[in-house]
Amino acid sequence: MLATISPPAGYGVAELQLxxxxxxxxRRRAAGLGVATGHGFGGLDVLMALPHGLPVPLEALTDHQRAYVLRAPAGICTVTGGQVVRHVIRPCRVRLATVRAASASQLALDAADKFTTICARRVIITRPPSVHFPEKLLEFGSYGIGVCLQHPDGELETLVEPRPWRVKRHSAEDWWFAETAYGHFLAQQSPPASALSQAP
Structure with missing residues (x-):
């Protein structure tokens, strides 16, 4: 399903499409698990080192990895018979960050540019282009940031298409951002309080 949320703190004002x-x-709801960001990147580093759904001998893990999986709730992984199986996967993908601004200003470009390593980006403006706008359009286009003009009736006119975003590499930082965004999504659901459990 698609959902729209505000971004985590530190990323400015934008809408994120998840x-x-x-x-x-x-699966997480059934297991009573919300976000899996316990221990920040460190815990996710451990999880990324384990194949999803396949048993791995505990003796093959480092002391740090073994300590983590032995504390993790069943929704994260299970340990039986001297082996660990990872169940958790990334709960969402961030598809698009949208910044709304009066015009295609440098501030709007900077706000959208914060999401360069995460997803596709666009700016929705409400002020029609000025005579100097073609140069600004080229600048937004060079950064891969789309620009749409919102007309008074709400219709969006695409002036610059956002550059499609492709995963270059998987990292714990990207997974952490997805988990944090998922936490914001859960907070918008009802009941919000019980859905925000964290892995150790």
């Missing part, structure tokens, strides 16, 4: 993994979302 593509929620419905299967993982339901």
């Amino acid at each position: 593509d929620i993994d419905d299967t993982e979302h339901e």
